[in-house]
Amino acid sequence: MKRALTIAGSDSGAGAGLQADLKTFAAFGVYGTSAVTAVTAQNTVAVTRIQEIDPDVVAAQIEAVLTDIGADAAKTGMLAGAAIVEVVAATLRRFAVPHLVVDPVMIAKSGDALLRDDAVATLVERLLPLAEVVTPNLPEAARLAGGGAGTDRDLEDQARRIAALGPRCVVIKGGHATGPESVDLFFDGTRFERLRGPRIATRATHGTGCTFSAALAAGLALGRRPFEAAVAARAYLEAALRAAPRIGRGAGPLDHLHARRDDRP
Secondary structure, three states, X not given: OOEEEEEEOOOOOOOOHHHHHHHHHHHOOOEEEEEEOXXXXXXXXXXXXXXXXXXXXXXXXXXXXXXXXXXXXXXXXXXXXXXXXXXXXXXXXXXXXXXXXXXXXXXXXXXOEOEOHHHHHHHHHHHHHHOOEEOOEHHHHHHHHOOOOOOHHHHXXXXXXXXXXXXXXXXXXXXXXXXXXXXXXXXXXXXXXXXEEEOOOOOOOOOHHHHHHHHHHHHHHOOOOHHHHHHHHHHHHHHHHHOOOOXXXXXXXXXXXXXXXXXXX
């Protein structure tokens, strides 16, 4: 059985973070393991408290998984601070995990900060060079590339600048844009591809970035090439959005196990 490791913050109920990642791995038939970087008090409306995990404990969690169970792919989510980014990068480099997806989580759906400003430079310098795929949304891409987005050419320039930081592939997610279509930009250092789909009218959008990057990591673990994994991740996310339950007063969760609904007892 293929295995995937998520290194991310917890979510106490809104359907994001490592809880979303583990559900997504399960939906793809991949055995999921986790290393917790922070504990959040979070619901569909707000993040009310964050407790970072000691960096040495984060490293110990990753090491415990990789020395016994192993991982065919890994993904990172909320990393909170520079010290955690440092130990995550160092540990992943030491164990040479074959496929790494970096979701550069900076801001929660509620607008609360999930990555301190001092950690962004560390993420760029230490973690992005290890990544097979990095999956920023539009604001994150602008931050990483050092410029705002406007036209398609602007986004392509951003993708090139982010790729120059070390990741082999870049997927700039278009969920923050407007219009009838949602368009993600894929760049592998040579070619650009656009993943298009209808913009789904729903407020159940909590954890969409986590879910997409986890699905992509699961695809890589299963042996798919990055573009194929991105296409499958996009299709999975759209279906999970369409099947989302009505939970919470704010941005609610997705239905990560939608494909298995008929099999539930």
